[in-house]
Amino acid sequence: MKNLLIMLKRILYGILIAVFTIGVSTIITLNFKFIYSYSIDKYNLVEVGKISKEMLIKDFNTLINYLQNPFIKKLQFINFPMSLNGEFHFYEVKKIFLYIYAITIIITLFFLTVFLYNKISGKSCTIYKVLNYGANSLICIIVGIVGIISINFSKAFIIFHKIFFNNDYWIFDERTDPIINVLPEDVFKLYALAIITLISLFIIGYKIYFYKKSFKKVKDYNKNLKL
Known part of the structure; x- marks a missing residue:
């Protein structure tokens, strides 16, 4: 029974660290506004939108600020004018990002509480092990996501919207919501790749920290045996 509880705790910690890492990576990437600036040049969005790069960036910044505040x-x-359906879709997107912020903060507070409790009660705080559980969970998630995206990003993009939205307001009509012309699917693909890259860097960081701490533990243990 004890071993089962330990295993369940490891699984829970791994999932929480994975969700936290995905949340942080998403929030950071959302604020990588240079990605959109690069996209404007790469996909010739000035010509598509018929307005200057400066004005495109201003409207994009307006959107990013709205989604997070x-x-x-x-x-x-x-x-750009906007239909009621378009406005409602962006409102739903905003709710998703605010949920991401909230969940990330809650998980942070949870681990801080666990850490402080262990510190006060004199229990060992094996953060490196917890991060390793998260890294293992993230590896499984990332392999699955990369596999799906590499096969067909457009289909994955559609499935994502069908999962998170219970309407078809995300299918913009360029006549009523011309903003969609300067937010092509390729832009979202770049942001998705940035999120995956960040998560991969977190995984590497977690693993390096885990192996360094584990090596130090073994080294200290062997040193004590000699004494």
Whole structure:
């Protein structure tokens, strides 16, 4: 029974670290505004949108600020009109990002509480092991995501929307929501790749930290045996 509880705790910690890492990577990537600046040049969005790069960036920044700030109640672009359906879709996207922020903060507080409790009660705080559980969970997740995206990103993109949205408002009509012309699927692909890259860097960091701490533990143990 004890071994089962230990295994379940490891699985829980691994999942929580994985969700935390995905959340942090998503939040960081959302603020990588240079990706959109690069996309403007790569996909010739100035010509597509018929406005300057500066104005495209201003409207994109307006969108990013709206998605992250709970105090901004209404989205209004400078250069693009928007339908009620389009506005509602962006509102639903905003809710998803705010949930990501909330979940990330809750998991952070959870681990801080566990860490402080262990510290006060004199229990060992094996953070490196917890991070390793998360790294193992993330490896499984990333392999699956990369496999799906590499096969057919467009299909994965559609499936993602069908999972997270219970309507078809995400299918924009360029006549009523011309913003979609300057937010092509390729832009989202770049952001997805950035998130995957960040998560991969976290995995590497977790693994390096784990093996360094494990090696030190073994080294100290062998040293004590000699004494």
